[in-house]
Amino acid sequence: MAEPFIHLRGVRKVYRHGDEEHLAISDATFDVMPGELVALVGPSGCGKSTLLKILAGLQAPDGGEVAIGSAAHAFDPARDVGMVFQAPVLLKWRRILDNVLLPAEILGLPAAASRTRARELLALVGLDGCEDHYPYQLSGGMQQRAAIARALIHDPKLVLMDEPFGALDALTRDKMNLELQRIWSQSGKTIVFVTHGVAEAVFLGTRVVVLTAGPARMAGNFAVDLPRPRTLDLRTSERFGHYTHLIYQLLGMA
Amino acid sequence: MDRRDRRNTGGDRLGLGRYAPGVVAHLALVLVWLLLVKLGHLPRFVLPSPMDTARALGAGNYNWWGNVATTSAEIFGGYFLALVVGVGLALLFSWSKVLASFLMPVLVSLNMVPKVALGPIIIVWFKYGVFPNTLIAFSICVFPILMTTARGLREIEPELLDLVRALRGSRWQLFTKIQLPGALPYIFAGMKVAVVLAVAGAIVGEFLGSDRGLGYLMLQVQVTLDTPAMFMAVVLITLLGVALYGLVMGLERWLIPRDARVG
Numbered sequence: 001m002a003e004p005f006i007h008l009r010g011v012r013k014v015y016r017h018g019d020e021e022h023l024a025i026s027d028a029t030f031d032v033m034p035g036e037l038v039a040l041v042g043p044s045g046c047g048k049s050t051l052l053k054i055l056a057g058l059q060a061p062d063g064g065e066v067a068i069g070s071a072a073h074a075f076d077p078a079r080d081v082g083m084v085f086q087a088p089v090l091l092k093w094r095r096i097l098d099n100v101l102l103p104a105e106i107l108g109l110p111a112a113a114s115r116t117r118a119r120e121l122l123a124l125v126g127l128d129g130c131e132d133h134y135p136y137q138l139s140g141g142m143q144q145r146a147a148i149a150r151a152l153i154h155d156p157k158l159v160l161m162d163e164p165f166g167a168l169d170a171l172t173r174d175k176m177n178l179e180l181q182r183i184w185s186q187s188g189k190t191i192v193f194v195t196h197g198v199a200e201a202v203f204l205g206t207r208v209v210v211l212t213a214g215p216a217r218m219a220g221n222f223a224v225d226l227p228r229p230r231t232l233d234l235r236t237s238e239r240f241g242h243y244t245h246l247i248y249q250l251l252g253m254a
Numbered sequence: 255m256d257r258r259d260r261r262n263t264g265g266d267r268l269g270l271g272r273y274a275p276g277v278v279a280h281l282a283l284v285l286v287w288l289l290l291v292k293l294g295h296l297p298r299f300v301l302p303s304p305m306d307t308a309r310a311l312g313a314g315n316y317n318w319w320g321n322v323a324t325t326s327a328e329i330f331g332g333y334f335l336a337l338v339v340g341v342g343l344a345l346l347f348s349w350s351k352v353l354a355s356f357l358m359p360v361l362v363s364l365n366m367v368p369k370v371a372l373g374p375i376i377i378v379w380f381k382y383g384v385f386p387n388t389l390i391a392f393s394i395c396v397f398p399i400l401m402t403t404a405r406g407l408r409e410i411e412p413e414l415l416d417l418v419r420a421l422r423g424s425r426w427q428l429f430t431k432i433q434l435p436g437a438l439p440y441i442f443a444g445m446k447v448a449v450v451l452a453v454a455g456a457i458v459g460e461f462l463g464s465d466r467g468l469g470y471l472m473l474q475v476q477v478t479l480d481t482p483a484m485f486m487a488v489v490l491i492t493l494l495g496v497a498l499y500g501l502v503m504g505l506e507r508w509l510i511p512r513d514a515r516v517g
Binding site: 081092136 | 414
């Protein structure tokens with residue numbers, strides 16, 4: 001059995017507001033294998049975003065064990081994390097190509113090679129021809145594609161996505177799910193994807209981790225054994241329904 | 255593809271057509287002025303016609319260009335000083351929270367001081383001349399620049415902060431790549447407000463005590479009821495303000511793409 005890329009054991013996070021303590025995550029325990037696309041699903045306030053911040057090294061856990069990287073897949077926390085948020089948060093004053101280049105600039109990567117790579121990534125996310133546009137000239141879905149290209153520019157081993165399609169309309173979201181599946185399979189990245197969409201979690205995930213709120217705890221962790229590439233039709237199949245039902249059960253909603 | 259293209263594809267590439275209504279409105283204003291004089295049979299010393307006003311430019315010993323130069327020096331000097339000090343202080347505050355927490359309340363109080371009331375004091379300190387008037391212009395227009403810049407530097411999306419932090423970006427990188435360009439539209443919003451104030455400040459200074467400048471000239475010709483010259487002075491003062499405003503707007507358009515502008 002191969003070594004996991006991400007290894008979490010009993011991870012705990014507590015927020016303090018004055019004297020009050022609020023448990024954001026308790027006992028998050030799961031592994032992510034290299035190249036997996038793991039979906040973290042749960043209601044608002046279940047600590048999914050907090051878990052993502054812990055993986056990004058932006059917050060320290062209050063307990064438990066977090067290990068990222070393995071002998072075969074070394075992990076440098078400074079340059080191996082790419083992030084995508086619910087809002088595209090592109091810089092309004094930069095053209096799309098220069099937006100994609102931001103992480104490369106921060107890391108001081110060679111400019112010419114980065115520009116070439118940025119163009120390739122824009123082609124990968126379906127934005128070829130938009131290099132010189134400003135963000136306001138693109139729709140929300142296209143801006144989010146640019147944000148995905150930005151997350152990949154420095155060739156990180158781990159991409160963290162925090163409800164990246166949560167602000168999009170349902171049809172655009174479907175399309176972006178297909179696109180992300182393609183981008184993931186072509187780039188071979190390990191992706192941790194936070195969502196509150198049950199169908200989205202099953203559709204995208206090689207594995208789904210279910211988190212609940214109040215009390216915050218990890219309710220389940222299972223592999224999704226559905227053929228790839230997955231199509232939107234698949235969502236009406238019985239096997240797909242089995243997985244979504246399982247998530248609702250784990251969330252105590254079925 | 256959900257690709258959109260909003261580039262201007264019409265024949266009017268420079269968009270000159272959109273200036274036409276503004277030009278027409280200005281001409282109409284002059285026309286109304288003219289009609290008011292002609293139909294109202296108003297005497298010249300109450301309301302001179304546009305032509306009388308223009309004629310003042312060629313007649314008399316008004317030293318127009320010398321006075322324009324003096325007033326411009328006060329307006330532009332005070333404005334530029336306010337820009338440097340206002341933006342500089344705001345930058346300092348964004349770098350040191352402690353400094354900001356001490357100085358900001360003081361500055362808010364100082365902002366409440368009517369700057370015009372400081373005029374006589376400034377003149378006592380620095381006597382007549384270009385310098386005290388520049389200071390009055392500065393004192394009146396520095397606050398909006400400081401306040402909007404400070405606000406712009408604070409407005410940083412938390413996600414972008416996370417993005418830079420996750421990459422272990424330096425504070426300097428955060429500042430140059432995100433904070434400062436993000437604050438530019440706010441700085442320009444403050445700069446536009448400040449134009450009007452700088453002009454007012456310089457003229458007030460000249461009213462209070464001066465031996466040169468368009469405001470000084472107005473007081474001189476007022477004695478002889480030379481209203482056309484007073485009008486001409488007002489027109490020139492206004493043009494100075496318009497020129498400065500145009501300069502600021504041009505700079506804004508050059509530096510900031512359309513959608514990123516505020517105000």
